[in-house]
Amino acid sequence: MSGLLTNFRNTMIVSFVLALVIVIGYAHGPDGHGAIFLQAVFRWLHVMFGILWIGLLYYFNFVQIRVMPQIPAELKPAVSKYIAPEALFWFRWAALFTWVMGVILAFSRGYLLEAATLGLAGGYTPGVDMQYTFIGTGMWLGTVMFFNVWVFIWPNQKIALGMVEADADAKAKAAKLAMLFSRTNTLLSLPMLATMAMNQTVFG
Structure with a gap:
């Protein structure tokens, strides 16, 4: 063992x-191998990748960003050259697969359009379409977070970590931008998780 x-x-x-x-x-x-079973598989994959993505987001914000200023200068390369690049690899790909599986799940359950329009597709019926407003809000928050990872956090982290040639000022600016967008995702994570966790229970 x-x-x-x-x-x-x-x-x-x-x-x-x-x-x-x-x-x-x-x-x-x-249901056998039918639609319900496939939806269950997509939900499992969506949650699995989501745990990896948000877990690493919280690691960066709860631990690494806060503790890095306290680490002696001679020890910081251990984080910036080894730990951070590895964590960012899993972080960005987990974000992608979480988003993809979420879209597939919404499509397979037949509410992708309703969620994307926050329940406004085909008119809005209070009480009935509220579920699409909530899950759609969560999906859009997740989409913004996914966009931030690939368009802002990862490109700036490559500069900050020295994976892309840049001078000291550019690295400092990139590190700050990456931190701000990572902190933005942390801010959005709790409301996003509230919609994802509560919608299935409240609306089924």
């Missing part, structure tokens, strides 16, 4: 295989 748990790759392979067994088990439910 120790040999398994000390190897990250093997740990994740076994975890995925166990999850796959459970997923296959659900395929033998009342």
Whole structure:
């Protein structure tokens, strides 16, 4: 067991295989391999990638950004050259797959257009279309956050971390911009999560 748990790759392979067994088990439910089962798979993937994305967002904001000023200068390269680039790799791709799986899930459940228009597509019925207003708000917040990751945070982090040639002033400016957009995503994360977590329970 120790040999398994000390190897990250093997740990994740076994975890995925166990999850796959459970997923296959659900395929033998009342709906079989039908639409409900596929929606359940998309929701699982959406949540899985979302946990990775938001978990890393919180790591950056709760830990790395706050603690970096306290780290001695000679130790900072350990973070900027090794930890941060690796974390940003998983961060940006998790953001992409979270967004893609969310769109696929909304499409497969038949409410993508309603959510994208906040319930206004085809007229608005109070009480009935409210669910699309809420989930649509969450989807748009998630889209803004996804956009921030790929258009602002990642390009500026490449400059700040020295992955792109730049002088000291450009690196400092890029680091500040990356921090501001990362903090913006942190600000948006709780309302976004409120819509995602509560909508399914309240409206089914």
